Structures are given as structure tokens and as C-alpha cells.
Amino acid sequence: MVVEEISEDHAEKVLDVPIVEQTPKVLTLEILKIIKDAQQQHGLRHGDFQRYRGYCSRRIRRLRKVLHVTQAEKRHFKKKEITEAMVTDEKFLYVPLMMSERCWSYAMQLRQESNTEPRKKFHHISRLRKATVFSLQLQKLCDLPICDARTKLEAQAYVAWIHGSLHFELQMWIPAMENLKKAQMVYEKLAEALPEEDSPLYLQRVEELAPSLRFCAYNIGDETAIDDLLKMRSQGHGDLMTNLDTLMVQTREKHAGELSTVEWRGRSVTVRPERARIFLLSERDTDQAMKNAVDIPGRIEILETLLMDCKDAIAAVKDEMKQDPTTKNRVGPSDTVHPLQYLLTYLLHIRLTRTVQRNLLLVEQANCENGAEMKSKNHLQDLTRLYEIILQNLQEMQTLPGLEEDAAYQKEVEAKMTTYKAFRCFYIAQILVGLRRWREGMALYQRSEQYVKEALKTSLEQKPQLEKLKKDIEGCKFSAHAHSVLEGEDTEGESSPKGPKSRKPLAERLGEYREDPSLTSKSPNVYRLPPDMKPIPCKPLFFDLALNWAEFPSLEDKLDGAAKKGQSNAGLTGFVKGFLGWGGSKS
Numbered sequence: 001m002v003v004e005e006i007s008e009d010h011a012e013k014v015l016d017v018p019i020v021e022q023t024p025k026v027l028t029l030e031i032l033k034i035i036k037d038a039q040q041q042h043g044l045r046h047g048d049f050q051r052y053r054g055y056c057s058r059r060i061r062r063l064r065k066v067l068h069v070t071q072a073e074k075r076h077f078k079k080k081e082i083t084e085a086m087v088t089d090e091k092f093l094y095v096p097l098m099m100s101e102r103c104w105s106y107a108m109q110l111r112q113e114s115n116t117e118p119r120k121k122f123h124h125i126s127r128l129r130k131a132t133v134f135s136l137q138l139q140k141l142c143d144l145p146i147c148d149a150r151t152k153l154e155a156q157a158y159v160a161w162i163h164g165s166l167h168f169e170l171q172m173w174i175p176a177m178e179n180l181k182k183a184q185m186v187y188e189k190l191a192e193a194l195p196e197e198d199s200p201l202y203l204q205r206v207e208e209l210a211p212s213l214r215f216c217a218y219n220i221g222d223e224t225a226i227d228d229l230l231k232m233r234s235q236g237h238g239d240l241m242t243n244l245d246t247l248m249v250q251t252r253e254k255h256a257g258e259l260s261t262v263e264w265r266g267r268s269v270t271v272r273p274e275r276a277r278i279f280l281l282s283e284r285d286t287d288q289a290m291k292n293a294v295d296i297p298g299r300i301e302i303l304e305t306l307l308m309d310c311k312d313a314i315a316a317v318k319d320e321m322k323q324d325p326t327t328k329n330r331v332g333p334s335d336t337v338h339p340l341q342y343l344l345t346y347l348l349h350i351r352l353t354r355t356v357q358r359n360l361l362l363v364e365q366a367n368c369e370n371g372a373e374m375k376s377k378n379h380l381q382d383l384t385r386l387y388e389i390i391l392q393n394l395q396e397m398q399t400l401p402g403l404e405e406d407a408a409y410q411k412e413v414e415a416k417m418t419t420y421k422a423f424r425c426f427y428i429a430q431i432l433v434g435l436r437r438w439r440e441g442m443a444l445y446q447r448s449e450q451y452v453k454e455a456l457k458t459s460l461e462q463k464p465q466l467e468k469l470k471k472d473i474e475g476c477k478f479s480a481h482a483h484s485v486l487e488g489e490d491t492e493g494e495s496s497p498k499g500p501k502s503r504k505p506l507a508e509r510l511g512e513y514r515e516d517p518s519l520t521s522k523s524p525n526v527y528r529l530p531p532d533m534k535p536i537p538c539k540p541l542f543f544d545l546a547l548n549w550a551e552f553p554s555l556e557d558k559l560d561g562a563a564k565k566g567q568s569n570a571g572l573t574g575f576v577k578g579f580l581g582w583g584g585s586k587s
Contacts, residue, residue: 028090052105063094099134129166171219276316307358359390384428415458486515
């Protein structure tokens with residue numbers, strides 16, 4: 001048969017073709033890079049965990065549809081897990097990873113909402129437990145021989161991080177520290193083994209885990225860890241520090257019973273409200289945290305957080321005073337003031353002192369940003385406003401209940417007010433000099449110099465700043481005096497109190513030397529236009545220049561003939577009048 005012959009020949013040709021053995025495909029899953037990119041692109045850049053959870057759900061649905069592992073059969077749900085036999089592509093590993101991420105993001109969302117709804121805390125813990133289950137499934141699939149060593153290491157680090165996060169939320173400090181330390185070590189090894197372009201992401205992850213590890217060590221009993229924890233708190237570590245702040249407050253609540261009394265200005269006061277105790281414990285650590293802060297904005301942020309806590313503590317003490325019928329706002333020595341009132345005074349003093357400290361940091365920050373020579377009008381106005389606020393705070397400190405008759409306290413506050421008045425007068429003088437109001441500027445320089453001399457007698461803390469201010473005042477005062485002389489301003493004569501004296505144009509002072517910047521501008525002050533009005537004689541209608549030389553003819557003959565004619569007419573008229581009986585003389 002022909003067909004059989006062809007088939008036999010074809011079979012022989014097929015057998016002659018050499019068989020190429022296919023090498024198994026090696027799977028690589030960069031877990032940390034994948035989740036970091038997904039988180040940054042889908043909501044976590046702004047802390048929107050709900051948006052990221054929705055993205056994970058959509059991604060799981062698409063993956064199951066592409067891999068033909070859907071869990072819906074007509075109207076029924078049938079659970080289908082990703083088994084080891086199914087794994088032939090990286091996409092199969094994406095499914096448990098995205099399911100774990102979805103549970104984790106839901107847990108973070110519930111943690112934010114549990115601040116106002118405490119019942120959601122239990123749901124938050126259950127979602128984290130679910131995330132650990134899916135992470136273990138991912139690790140089991142990544143342990144297959146088809147996956148490379150990097151994938152296995154990343155899966156181990158991810159599982160350790162998820163379990164550490166769960167134990168951290170449960171306040172199981174020892175297992176939390178073990179898992180987080182394991183994740184940190186794996187990420188460090190990966191950063192060393194990977195190329196330079198990939199290692200920064202893993203080093204960043206190592207730094208993110210450091211605050212949690214220090215906090216676990218502190219709660220386990222390592223007292224030296226608190227210094228490192230405060231240092232990292234001052235530097236800031238993203239969203240992780242929010243949870244650390246909450247846990248630090250809870251830790252302080254456990255030790256709040258140790259702080260029962262406060263001694264201030266020779267008097268011991270019982271700290272009754274719990275919120276006030278927690279605030280005073282945190283206030284003790286503020287100075288150390290500010291020393292560990294990297295820059296000025298970090299210190300300002302620490303003080304602002306402390307001021308918010310102080311506000312809550314003051315409100316708690318006021319509520320306690322309303323409930324206590326024996327509390328009265330007495331005016332007099334501190335011994336006659338109610339203990340709660342004295343505690344309130346102490347908290348108000350802390351609030352005002354820390355506010356002054358924050359404003360001084362703002363002044364320092366403004367000076368660093370604008371340099372030593374401050375010529376900007378807006379900058380000078382901002383500095384003046386800050387010193388005005390500082391002086392208002394010091395005035396409030398003088399009127400605190402129970403401290404009106406404390407002579408030493410009042411003297412301290414008065415010395416600080418004199419110091420800051422010197423700075424305020426100096427910056428106001430700078431503003432006036434910028435407006436070319438030389439006399440007012442020199443007067444304020446002299447006033448500032450007087451304040452500096454008074455402050456140097458009492459204030460020793462700010463002596464270097466006052467010495468520097470004194471030198472600046474001397475230079476600025478001589479400069480203002482020189483400019484006033486160059487502009488021809490009579491410092492002893494009259495001048496307008498509302499602004500600088502009017503200047504003459506160049507045409508009227510050609511014999512005088514004066515610096516005039518307007519001559520090089522677009523509108524130079526050269527001549528008055530339009531000129532001033534001056535009175536002038538009225539212009540005649542015409543000028544008769546020939547009248548003085550004109551010779552007129554004599555008219556005497558004309559005048560003699562007219563006289564004779566007049567006489568003849570008079571005789572005839574008299575005759576007629578007499579003849580007719582009328583016109584004659586009356587006698």
C-alpha cells in the first residue's frame with residue numbers, strides 16, 4: 001500500500017531526528033521589589049490601605065482567570081488552592097503572595113480605624129493571622145526545586161516579617177524580635193549578594209525594621225535600648241513610627257504609677273489625672289530626644305507633638321477640677337493654692353516654656369535659611385512676629401496663678417523679656433532702615449542697645465547671643481547715621497514723621513554731592529515735569545511801534561473856523577428869541 005509505505009518512511013525520518021532534552025525552567029520571584037512597586041503605585045504612598053486592598057483583589061481575580069484556577073462553578077463556590085504540581089510559571093506564585101498582601105493591607109486599614117472603633121482591633125488581628133497562613137503557602141511553593149535560591153530567601157524573609165508583625169501587634173516581644181531579626185538578617189545578606197542597583201531597596205527594608213527591633217528589646221528588659229529608640233523616633237521612620245508612638249504610650253501607662261508626685265519650685269504636688277502622669281513621663285524624655293534629632297525641623301516636630309499632649313493633659317486637669325468641689329482659683333502665695341490648681345499652673349508653665357523654645361527654633365531655622373545678612377522685608381517681619389509671640393508667652397508666664405508673689409520667678413521672666421525685647425527692637429529697626437527712615441531706625445537701635453546692657457547684667461544663658469547682637473547694633477547704627485548724612489537729612493531739624501524728606505531734582509542741586517539711586521533708574525529725578533506755575537504780566541493784544549515817530553498835521557485852522565461859526569449862530573438865535581418873546585433873559 002502507498003499509504004503504509006509513506007507512513008513507514010515518515011517514521012524512519014522522525015526517528016533519525018536527534019532528540020533535544022528540555023532543561024527545566026527556573027522560576028525567580030522578586031517578592032520585596034514586587035510588593036514595594038505595587039504599594040507605591042496603588043495607594044500606600046498616601047497611606048490608603050483600602051485602595052491597595054482593592055488592587056490586590058483585582059490582581060488575584062485576573063491571575064486566577066489567566067491560570068484557569070477560578071473558584072466559581074456556575075452559582076457555587078468551590079475552593080481551589082495552588083498546589084505544587086501546578087507551579088510551572090511565576091504567575092502561580094503571585095496568587096498566595098497577593099492574597100497575603102490583601103490580608104495585610106486590610107489589617108493595616110483596620111488598625112487605623114480601631115482608634116475610634118476599638119472592636120475592630122480583633123478583626124485586625126484575625127486578618128494578620130490569615131496573612132501568615134498565605135505567607136506559609138507561598139514559602140512552601142517557593143521551596144520547590146524549580147525556584148532559585150533568591151526566591152527561597154525572599155520567601156523566608158517575607159514569612160518572618162509577617163509573623164513578626166503579628167507578634168508585635170500581640171505584644172509578644174520575644175517571638176516578634178526573633179522573627180524581625182531573622183527577616184533583617186536575610187535582607188542584609190541579599191543586599192550584599194545582589195548588584196548595586198538592587199541593594200538599596202533591601203537596605204531600606206533593614207532600616208525600616210530597626211525601630212521595631214529596638215522597641216521589642218526595650219520591652220523585653222533592655223533599658224539601654226530606649227536611647228536608640230528615641231534617636232530613631234526623632235529621625236522619623238514613616239508609618240511604622242505611628243504604631244510605635246501608640247505602643248510607647250501604652251508602655252508609659254504601665255509605668256505611670258511610678259510618677260505620683262512632682263516637685264517644682266520648692267513644692268511637691270500630687271499628680272492625680274492619669275493623662276497628666278503619662279504626659280509628664282514623656283516630657284522627661286523630650287530633652288534627650290531633641291539632642292538626638294538630626295536637624296531643626298525634627299526638633300520642632302518633637303516639640304509640637306509634646307504641646308499636643310500637654311493640651312490634653314491640661315484639659316484632663318481642668319475636668320478633674322470641675323468635679324472637685326474644694327477646688328478654688330485662689331490668688332496669693334503658692335502655699336494657699338489648691339494642689340490641682342498648682343498642678344495646672346505647672347502644666348501651663350511647661351506649655352508656655354516649650355512654646356517659647358519652639359519659636360526660638362523657628363527663629364534659628366529662618367536665620368539659617370536666609371543667611372547672616374537679612375535684607376528681605378518679609379523675613380524681618382516674620383522674625384519680629386515670632387519675638388512678639390515669645391513676649392506674649394512670657395507675659396502669660398508672669399500672670400500664672402500662685403506665682404504672682406514669687407520674686408525669684410518674676411525676676412527670671414523679666415530678664416528673659418528684656419533679652420527678647422532687645423532682639424525685637426533690633427529687627428524693627430532693620431525694617432525701618434530698609435524703608436529709609438533713618439531717624440526712627442537709629443532711635444530703635446539705641447533702645448535695643450539699652451535692653452542689651454540691661455540683659456547682660458542678669459541673663460547668663462544667652463550671653464553669647466547678646467554679645468553678638470551688641471556688635472551688630474553698633475555696626476547698623478553707624479551705617480544708618482552715615483546714610484542719613486549722605487541723603488542730606490537734618491537729624492536735628494524738622495523732618496516728616498511719616499516718611500523720608502522730599503528730594504530736590506538734579507537741576508536744582510548741581511552744586512551739591514548726593515547719592516541718588518534714582519538717576520540710574522528708568523525714571524531719574526533730573527527735572528520737575530511739569531514745571532511749577534509762576535506769575536507773569538499779561539500779554540498785550542498788539543505792539544504799536546510806529547506811534548512814537550508818527551507826525552500828525554496841525555488842526556488849528558479847523559479849530560478857529562469852528563469857533564467863529566459858533567459865535568454867529570449864537571447872535572442870530574438871541575435875536576429870534578427876543579423878537580418872539582421867548583428865550584430872553586428873565587429879569
